[in-house]
Amino acid sequence: MKPDLLITTNGFQETWPAIEYGAWFAATLGKKITLLGVTENLNPAAIDDNHPLEDIFAQAVELFRKNGVEYTLIVENGNAEDVIPQKAREGEYIIVLGPLGRPQIRRFLKGRSIRYMMEEIDQPILYVPESRLPLKKILICIGGLGYEVTAEHIAMQMAMKSRAEVTLLHIVPPIDLDYPTARTVRENWQNLTATDTPVGRSLRQALEVAKGDGLTAFVKARQGNVVEEILAEIKDGNYDLLCMGSPYSTHALRQLYAPNVTAEIAEGTTCPILSARYKQG
CATH class of the missing domain: 3.40.50.620 (HUPs)
Structure with missing residues (x-):
């Protein structure tokens, strides 16, 4: 349904x-x-x-x-x-x-x-604090853990109907722990789609879906504070819609102490935001 x-x-x-x-x-x-x-x-x-x-x-x-x-x-x-x-x-x-x-x-x-x-x-x-229509440019944030999949699916439907351009964005945050996957992401942040990391695989899959639907799609990466970098990308790219997963996609203890990035973004921009929790199927 x-x-x-x-x-x-x-x-x-x-x-x-x-x-x-x-x-x-x-x-x-x-x-x-x-x-x-x-x-x-x-x-x-x-x-x-x-x-x-x-x-x-x-x-x-x-x-x-x-x-x-x-x-x-x-x-x-x-x-x-x-x-x-x-x-x-x-x-x-x-x-x-x-x-x-x-x-x-x-x-x-x-x-x-x-x-x-x-x-x-x-x-x-x-x-929707501000209606940005027609829909021409969509920014989809890819975290690499799959929580954005539901929002991404809806965004792709919207992009297909409006023939909007899609940008897939990953933010590489400051990394405190030095383990192999984090090191690979940090060293290859400008070419993540070529890495065999969770975020690399997520970006490749989303890019394939977008291009398979006949959409114009790009991959971008930025380094720094997640909230600040997403807000900067929204401003620099003049996007009409931002799509993100929700921290409530997971029941892990992390959501109890980690910032609600989606809410902080919503409080810092007038760009419409589509947020959705991940659901199986």
């Missing part, structure tokens, strides 16, 4: 790029849309007032009809950080999110909502 889209909004105008991108995504890949509107802080005294959801729903319906996509509208009351993960668990979806417009003091005290969503939602997440 191919997943449909669950596009979410709390009426905040900055969620509109996610709706716009989701409509394009659904039309391009032939998916159905469920638009979830979350009514937050509903004041009984203002029951007859025009709610921001009404305007954004009206715009969305017009857009969905224009794109010829099948859609369903749902409205739930509550806190978006609670309602969205709960609704996501009720079906097989790709979740499309945008910034929820939280006050700066709340972001400082609790962190950004996207970080929490990545922890709570098992399904693929498409986070």
Whole structure:
């Protein structure tokens, strides 16, 4: 069963790029849309007032009809950080999110909502702070452990439909332990596809898939801090979409102390990000 889209909004105008991108995504890949509107802080005294959801729903319906996509509208009351993960668990979806417009003091005290969503939602997440369409350039981060496979698979479908150029990126981080595989990667970081290492094999396989689909594809490598180098590549390459695996692809203890790279990237760029946990099959 191919997943449909669950596009979410709390009426905040900055969620509109996610709706716009989701409509394009659904039309391009032939998916159905469920638009979830979350009514937050509903004041009984203002029951007859025009709610921001009404305007954004009206715009969305017009857009969905224009794109010829099948859609369903749902409205739930509550806190978006609670309602969205709960609704996501009720079906097989790709979740499309945008910034929820939280006050700066709340972001400082609790962190950004996207970080929490990545922890709570098992399904693929498409986070869209800015709609960069048409889709011409996709950046796929390859870590070498296979956690990016699900995100990579979705990205390749998007690339085929839009004929987007694909860049496969691996970051070689500072290495503290000197063991054979790490040494090979460090010494051959500019030609990783020629190495018999996990990342070398992952890059070759992804490159073969892309070229087998008739796509223009490249391999790039950078050295340094993973978050800083990915953000620098996004800026230098002017990409329209970033695709990454999720640290929650693994149940290893490492995710308890290692930084959530995907969340940190999402907080540092306006480029749309597709993140997905690895799943067998």
